[in-house]
Amino acid sequence: xxxxxxxxxxxxxxxxxxxxxxxxxxxxxxxxxxxxxxxxxxxxxxxxxxxxxxxxxxxxxxxxxxxxxxxxxxxxxxxxxxxxxxxxxxxxxxxxxxxxxxxxxxxxxxxxxxxxxxxxxxxxxxxxxxxxxxxxxxxxxxxxxxxxxxxxxxxxxxxxxxxxxxxxxxxx
Amino acid sequence: xxxxxxxxxxxxxxxxxxxxxxxxxxxxxxxxxxxxxxxxxxxxxxxxxxxxxxxxxxxxxxxxxxxxxxxxxxxxxxxxxxxxxxxxxxxxxxxxxxxxxxxxxxxxxxxxxxxxxxxxxxxxxxxxxxxxxxxxxxxxxxxxxxxxxxxxxxxxxxxxxxxxxxxxxxxx
Numbered sequence: 417x418x419x420x421x422x423x424x425x426x427x428x429x430x431x432x433x434x435x436x437x438x439x440x441x442x443x444x445x446x447x448x449x450x451x452x453x454x455x456x457x458x459x460x461x462x463x464x465x466x467x468x469x470x471x472x473x474x475x476x477x478x479x480x481x482x483x484x485x486x487x488x489x490x491x492x493x494x495x496x497x498x499x500x501x502x503x504x505x506x507x508x509x510x511x512x513x514x515x516x517x518x519x520x521x522x523x524x525x526x527x528x529x530x531x532x533x534x535x536x537x538x539x540x541x542x543x544x545x546x547x548x549x550x551x552x553x554x555x556x557x558x559x560x561x562x563x564x565x566x567x568x569x570x571x572x573x574x575x576x577x578x579x580x581x582x583x584x585x586x587x588x
Numbered sequence: 589x590x591x592x593x594x595x596x597x598x599x600x601x602x603x604x605x606x607x608x609x610x611x612x613x614x615x616x617x618x619x620x621x622x623x624x625x626x627x628x629x630x631x632x633x634x635x636x637x638x639x640x641x642x643x644x645x646x647x648x649x650x651x652x653x654x655x656x657x658x659x660x661x662x663x664x665x666x667x668x669x670x671x672x673x674x675x676x677x678x679x680x681x682x683x684x685x686x687x688x689x690x691x692x693x694x695x696x697x698x699x700x701x702x703x704x705x706x707x708x709x710x711x712x713x714x715x716x717x718x719x720x721x722x723x724x725x726x727x728x729x730x731x732x733x734x735x736x737x738x739x740x741x742x743x744x745x746x747x748x749x750x751x752x753x754x755x756x757x758x759x760x
Contacts, residue, residue: 421708497708503697509681525675526704532697536593536669538710538726554710 417495419539420587421529421553424500424512426545427561428487428520429477435460438467454568474511479519482580488522489588498523499537502530543583550574559583589667591711592759593701593725596672596684598717599733600659600692601649607632610639626740646683651691654752660694661760670695671709674702715755722746731755 425431439461440446452460467473490496498516502508509530516523529537534549541557544550545566550558551573560566560574561583570576577583597603611633612618624632639645662668670688674680681702688695701709706721713729716722717738722730723745732738732746733755742748749755 419708497705499708503685503700506682506685509685509702510678513675513678513681524704528675529701529703529708530681531701531703532699533669536591536671536701536710538708 417493418541419495419497419555420490420541420543421497421499421534421537421539421555422487422490423542423544423546423549423561424498424516425474425477426563427543428480428483428498429474429515430480431457431477432564434473434477435464435467438470439463449564449567452564454564456565460564468505469507471507472511474505474508475515477515480580482584484519486580486584486588487520489584491522493588494541496523497527497529497537497539499529499531499534499542501532501534503532541587547571547574559586589665590713591667591669591727592662592713592715593669593671593706593709593711593727594659594662595714595716595718595721595733596670596688597646597649598735599715600652600655600670601646601687602652603629603649604736606645606649607636607639610642611635621736621739624736626736628737632736640677641679643679644683646677646680647687649687652752654756656691658752658756658760659692661756663694665760666713668695669699669701669709669711671701671703671706673704673706675704713759719743719746731758 435457436446442463457464500512502512516528535552540555542550542553542555543559543561545561545563547566550560558574560576562576562578608618614635629636672684674684688700707724712727714722714725714727715731715733717733717735719738722732730746732748734748734750
């Protein structure tokens with residue numbers, strides 16, 4: 417059974433929607449995908465550090481469309497791990513765990529990994545929205561989930577998907 | 589640079605000392621190493637589940653002798669990760685992170701991994717007190733740190749050490 421290392425932020429949890437909303441509250445206008453495409457989050461949202469440290473930020477993120485249904489199917493066919501960077505913002509640990517328990521209750525605690533760097537992760541397939549994670553992955557298959565920050569970049573090494581239906585097409 | 593996956597409970601943090609003390613408070617007598625050697629913690633300490641769920645259990649563990657000094661040296665010579673099972677007891681996540689920050693301040697958040705299962709960990713050397721982690725490790729070198737629960741078992745697959753001086757002898 418092949419092992420999948422599945423990212424959380426930006427793949428299961430809609431970080432951008434959270435940032436768009438908080439940024440709009442502070443600056444009075446919702447930014448558009450087009451104007452932020454190709455920029456890192458730090459350059460897009462001036463107050464991002466404050467948002468990320470805010471209690472509840474990670475607990476209240478929306479679920480990315482179709483991910484619950486398709487992850488449930490992947491979970492039957494693959495050895496699935498949720499691998500999330502959660503060490504930089506201490507409060508995010510418990511919030512992320514609670515978020516997963518609420519929205520992906522079929523994922524057990526044995527399948528959760530919270531780490532600072534993903535270089536230590538050993539799997540066959542990695543699904544992530546960050547080149548920094550995919551580029552160093554030692555498994556066979558790397559799938560890049562489109563988000564604004566990666567939308568204009570392409571190093572030719574990863575399979576790009578734009579939504580969860582495309583992941584289902586590749587892996588189910 | 590070789591990568592080490594270093595366990596926390598029972599290797600850096602003295603879980604048994606914590607259990608001995610709490611058990612003595614409840615039952616009036618401190619158990620001895622000899623009488624619990626070869627038994628799993630669950631069979632040794634009748635109230636263990638309550639202890640593990642108690643606030644502060646993981647935050648107040650003592651540091652195992654010589655580990656701070658030797659881990660600091662390993663940290664210069666190896667790519668070091670602290671890999672700890674911390675998903676079963678939710679409150680342990682923040683406590684373990686705070687404990688590491690206090691006692692091993694030179695370990696950065698990028699070097700911390702909290703997981704349910706260690707089968708997903710990719711490294712060259714694993715130091716752990718549990719066969720269940722060492723037996724499935726895919727790297728070259730497995731080092732079994734003696735604790736009462738593993739003291740009488742030997743499957744011939746791992747290098748056994750009894751203290752941190754022996755680890756220094758092997759790796760420094």
